[in-house]
Amino acid sequence: MIEQLTRRLVLSAPAALWAGAAFAQQKEPFRFGALMPTTGPEAGYGLDFVKTYEMAVKDINDKGGVAGRPLEMIVLDTQAKPELAISGANKLIDVDKVAVVITAWSSVVKAVAPIANRTSVLELNMGANSPDIAHLGDYVYTVFPLAEVDVTALAKYTREKLGKSRAAVLYINNDTGIGGAKIYRDVFTAAGGQIVAFEAYDPKATDFTGVLLKARVGNPDVVHIHGLSELPQVIAQMRQLGMPQQITSYSAGYNPKLLAQLGAAAEGLIVTSLAPTAGTNPNVAKLLDLWKQVGRAPNGLPYLQYAWDSTVVVADLFAWVDKNKLPVTGENMRKALLEIKTFDLPMTGKLVVTNDHRVDKPVYLYVVKNGQFTLLDTIA
Amino acid sequence: MDYLASAGVLIGIYIILAAGYNLIIGYGGLNTIAHPIFFALGAYTTALLAIGTGLPPVICIAAGIGVAVIASVFLAVTTLRISGDYLLIASLGFQLGLLQAINNLDFTGGPSGLSNIPVTLSGPARGWLYLMITAALALLVIWLVHRGMSGPFGRAVRAMRDDDVACAALGRGLFTMKVVIFAFGCGTAGLAGGMYAYYFQYISPEQFNVAQSATILTMVVLGGIGTIWGPVLGAFVLVALPQVITFLQLPSSLVGPLQGLIFTSLVILFLFLRPHGLVGTRTPGAAH
Numbered sequence: 001m002i003e004q005l006t007r008r009l010v011l012s013a014p015a016a017l018w019a020g021a022a023f024a025q026q027k028e029p030f031r032f033g034a035l036m037p038t039t040g041p042e043a044g045y046g047l048d049f050v051k052t053y054e055m056a057v058k059d060i061n062d063k064g065g066v067a068g069r070p071l072e073m074i075v076l077d078t079q080a081k082p083e084l085a086i087s088g089a090n091k092l093i094d095v096d097k098v099a100v101v102i103t104a105w106s107s108v109v110k111a112v113a114p115i116a117n118r119t120s121v122l123e124l125n126m127g128a129n130s131p132d133i134a135h136l137g138d139y140v141y142t143v144f145p146l147a148e149v150d151v152t153a154l155a156k157y158t159r160e161k162l163g164k165s166r167a168a169v170l171y172i173n174n175d176t177g178i179g180g181a182k183i184y185r186d187v188f189t190a191a192g193g194q195i196v197a198f199e200a201y202d203p204k205a206t207d208f209t210g211v212l213l214k215a216r217v218g219n220p221d222v223v224h225i226h227g228l229s230e231l232p233q234v235i236a237q238m239r240q241l242g243m244p245q246q247i248t249s250y251s252a253g254y255n256p257k258l259l260a261q262l263g264a265a266a267e268g269l270i271v272t273s274l275a276p277t278a279g280t281n282p283n284v285a286k287l288l289d290l291w292k293q294v295g296r297a298p299n300g301l302p303y304l305q306y307a308w309d310s311t312v313v314v315a316d317l318f319a320w321v322d323k324n325k326l327p328v329t330g331e332n333m334r335k336a337l338l339e340i341k342t343f344d345l346p347m348t349g350k351l352v353v354t355n356d357h358r359v360d361k362p363v364y365l366y367v368v369k370n371g372q373f374t375l376l377d378t379i380a
Numbered sequence: 381m382d383y384l385a386s387a388g389v390l391i392g393i394y395i396i397l398a399a400g401y402n403l404i405i406g407y408g409g410l411n412t413i414a415h416p417i418f419f420a421l422g423a424y425t426t427a428l429l430a431i432g433t434g435l436p437p438v439i440c441i442a443a444g445i446g447v448a449v450i451a452s453v454f455l456a457v458t459t460l461r462i463s464g465d466y467l468l469i470a471s472l473g474f475q476l477g478l479l480q481a482i483n484n485l486d487f488t489g490g491p492s493g494l495s496n497i498p499v500t501l502s503g504p505a506r507g508w509l510y511l512m513i514t515a516a517l518a519l520l521v522i523w524l525v526h527r528g529m530s531g532p533f534g535r536a537v538r539a540m541r542d543d544d545v546a547c548a549a550l551g552r553g554l555f556t557m558k559v560v561i562f563a564f565g566c567g568t569a570g571l572a573g574g575m576y577a578y579y580f581q582y583i584s585p586e587q588f589n590v591a592q593s594a595t596i597l598t599m600v601v602l603g604g605i606g607t608i609w610g611p612v613l614g615a616f617v618l619v620a621l622p623q624v625i626t627f628l629q630l631p632s633s634l635v636g637p638l639q640g641l642i643f644t645s646l647v648i649l650f651l652f653l654r655p656h657g658l659v660g661t662r663t664p665g666a667a668h
Contacts, residue, residue, distance in 0.1 A: 039637060076626060077635055082493075083587050086580055087390070091626060094383035107584055110495045114581035118499065118506075119382075132492060173483065174491040203491075 027065075029072035030318040030328065033092035033101040035108060040079035041229065042105065044257075044299050049104065049127065050075050052304040055290050056311035066315045067322040073311075074098065082111030089115045099330045100317065102310050104144075104303075106130035106175035113140045121330035122317075122337065126310035127303050129250075130179045134357040139334060143310045143351060144303075145361045147180040150250055150272035153363040153379040155187035155224075158248055158270075161377070164222040168197035168215035168245075170208075170234065171226040180226040180250055188224075196220050201227075201234075208234045212241055222246045225253075232261040239265040246270070256297050259371055266368045270376060273364040275302035275348045277375070283346040305347035312345055313337075385507030389579050391619045392514030393572045398599040398611030399521045400568030405597070406606035407529055408561045409541030411464060412471035413593040414455065417478045418448040418566040420588035422573025424482060427494045427583055437500050441574030448570025449563045451478075456562040461555075463544070475590055483585040493584025500578050510579050517575065518612075521568050526608050528564070537561060538606075598643070602650050604657030613658050618643070 034053055037046035053073055061070045074096050076088035085108040092098045093115065101116065103109045104127030116123035117137035125133055125142040129150075133142055158164045167188050171181035177200065185195050196218030199211040212234075215223055223245050225234050231253055238247070246268060253271035262269075278285040284301075287308060291298045298304050320336035321328055343351040351359055362380045366373040401415045422444035429440040459470040482488045489495075501509050528534055539547040540554055548554050577583050599618050604610025622639045630638065650657065 038635070039640070081586065082582060082584055086582075087387075087623065088626075090383045090386040091623070094381060094386070095627075107491075107493070107586065110493065110584075111580070111582045113495065114497075114499075118502070118581075130492070132495070136495065178490060178492065 027069040029070040030066050030315075030322075031072045031074060031096060031098050032314045032318075033089075033096060033098040034073055034075045035078045035085050035088045035092070035101060035103045035112065036075060037080040037105065038075065038077040040081070042080040044229065045127075045303065046078075046080070046104075048299045048304060049307045051294065052287070052298070052307040053102075053311055055287070056308045060311065060315050066318045069318075069322075071311075071315055071318070078105070078108050080105040080108060082107045085111045086115065093119050093121050099328050099333045100124060100314055102126050102314070104128050106133065106179075109133055109140070110136060110175070113137055116140055116330070119330065120334075122333040124310055124313065126306050128176070130175045131183065132175070132179065136357075139330060141334075141337060141353060141357055142359060143313055143353075144306050145274050145359050147176075147183050147250070148358075149361060150274055150363045151180050151183045151226075152187050154248055154250065154270070154272050154365065155184045155193075156191055157365060157377065157379065158222055158224070158246075159188055159191040159193045162222070162246070164193065164246065166194050166196045166218065166220045166222070168199075168218055168220035168223045169195060169226070170197070170199050170201065170211050170215060170223065172203050172228055172230065173200040174203050174228075176228065176252075177226045181224075184224050184226065203228075203230075205230070206233065208237050209241065212238050212243065216241065216243055220245055222248060224248045226250060228252050232258050235262055235269065236265055251302055252300070254302055254366060254373060255300050256373075257299060259368065259373070263371075266371070269368045271366050271368075271373070273302045273366060274361050275305040276362075276364070281347065281349070287347065302348075308347045309343075309345040309351070313343055313351070316340060316343060382504075382507040385511045387619065387623055388511040389507070389514045389575075391616055392511065392518045393576050393579075394596070394599060394615035394619055395518040395612050396514075396521050396568050396572040396575075397596050398603070398615045399518070399525050400565035400572075401596050402600045402605065402607075402611045403525050403529070403561055403568075404565040406600060406610075407525075407534070407537050407541065408558065408565075410558060410562065411468045412455075412562075413468060413590065413597070414471035414475040415566070415569055415596055416588045416590065416592035417475045418452055418569035419573045419576070419592065420479065420482060420583075420585070421448045421451055422570030423577040423583045423588070424488055424494070424573070425570070426574035427497045427577040428487070430498050430500075430578070431494065431496055434498070437574075437578055441571065441578070444574040444577075445567045445570040448573070449567040452563050452566030453559060455566075456559045472590070475593070479585055479588060479590075482588075489584070491585060493582060493587075494577075495582045497577055497581040497583070499581070510575075514575055514579075517571060521571070522608060522612065524564075528561075529608075533557075598647055600657075602646060602657055604659040607657065607659050610657050610659045617646075617658075 036049050037043050057071050057073050078085040089112045092101055100122040102124050103112050106128040109125045109128045112123055113136040116139040123140045126144050129147040131146050169181050169184055171177035197215040199214050201211050248270045250272050254273045259266050317333050317336040321332045326332040341353050345351050364378050365376040367376040404410050425447040426440045426444035429435055429443055455474050536552050599614030600611050603614025625639055
């Protein structure tokens, strides 16, 4: 009898799941917006973010959705440009009536902030790290740690653990670069180090010889490069100029494409990551399996982990609003965020939303050894 | 629908920009591509005054127009003795140089831009109020261009464009005419910048880069260079079209390339099939 019942239960479980999923598909979906660069120079990252959102949304819907309703994402292209982000945010909020918009790239987050605050729609940053993001208003929150988290840890580690005393800081002249470089400079100096060069380069530059030679004149024992997709070119040109110094960068450097582009020139590079790896978190392995079906390695895996988790955060907010029988509005989504406060997320672990609009996370330091990112240290 | 109002405000701002640019390049025949920097000067002056002094918006925008006019007169006086390709290169240098300065100064916020521009109008009707103000200003600019180009001064400007030597031989002061239309056209860009800063509450250097020149020039050419209503139509088509595409429910990876493809195709098609634009005649400036 028990055996029969168990068999029935086992047989009925997938059917129930399927029925639940089908039921979820029939109901009015919970919609959220995402403003990502799907074209333009940053599309390499942006398209992978979108792909990961789609995977996360599918995963949630396959499990029955949110409170029996499907989750639906509306993506609009920003090309990482503020003017397109403004137009996209207006459409998402006014036409698609979303109560929450996920954004990334500092200038996009900033451009959307006045609209989010004015219309009382929750804006969640999932990938930009400009320290200014903490001060953008009541409706702008981040699920991604801002630059002070990993850059502070890296600068302290370089000075105190690696014993470096003379640092050159090269940075891309945009929001991300300036914010990160200033933090590195201040922390490294406060720890007793000396900044021998502090040089910016143009975001569209392809030749970095000038800033590298200025750095070389200062005779640094470590070069911190705070850049984006141009990082491999800067490092390659630095090595071509015969500069053997230790190089450090932040989470944008934790990218398998960088290793493929640089080859041996990447050896010894130290980068940060703000998310655990597949070795320490089995959920990450599942994400990588999903990417294997895409047929290539994803760009910026830690960012994709945050992309997945931001979708989970959004789903949790909808679930809270639904459970409390509140209408789905930006005010209520913000209320949900502040009430839930602590999220247990599958890809990046515990997330605590604080009143100062920041989040704290452990920092993983990696060094490139034999063509692989190898864990160097974890700073909690 | 606030979204429609927002799109309308953007169209209005681009009509002001395109009408002013059309006066310089279409009627005056002055090949400049520095128009976005005057847009930026208007926006930054307005925003900095609004943030730093809390002065009424009218005064902040007037100051923005003033700074744009002063900068344009400076550019005019130093470069208008040259023309054609040389003027084009000089204006490009002016655009790039000033934008680099904005990009590297602390008080302009550098590449981060200015994000704390105060709210001037609030409430559910905000978008529509801004739309009415922008539409009124756009109409005023169009009317002023029309008035200016309809009378003897307008005929002299067109004569200067078509043959400056013959025009000078008739005793017209070419230099004064050039400075006047340059200052007026760039002043309208300053006005557009002021409206942009107040409405969108965030400005950064990348919003005013040289690609904006291509956009505004395309609006003028597509609508009809040297006509009154051409820039209006051009601004409407080029702002509205990308918005319409986002409603087609296409995959996000397709929307961006499609927008680029349509933009490029329109330019090429118009260059070959209708070089005088949608409302233009074969002789620019003779449309009215």
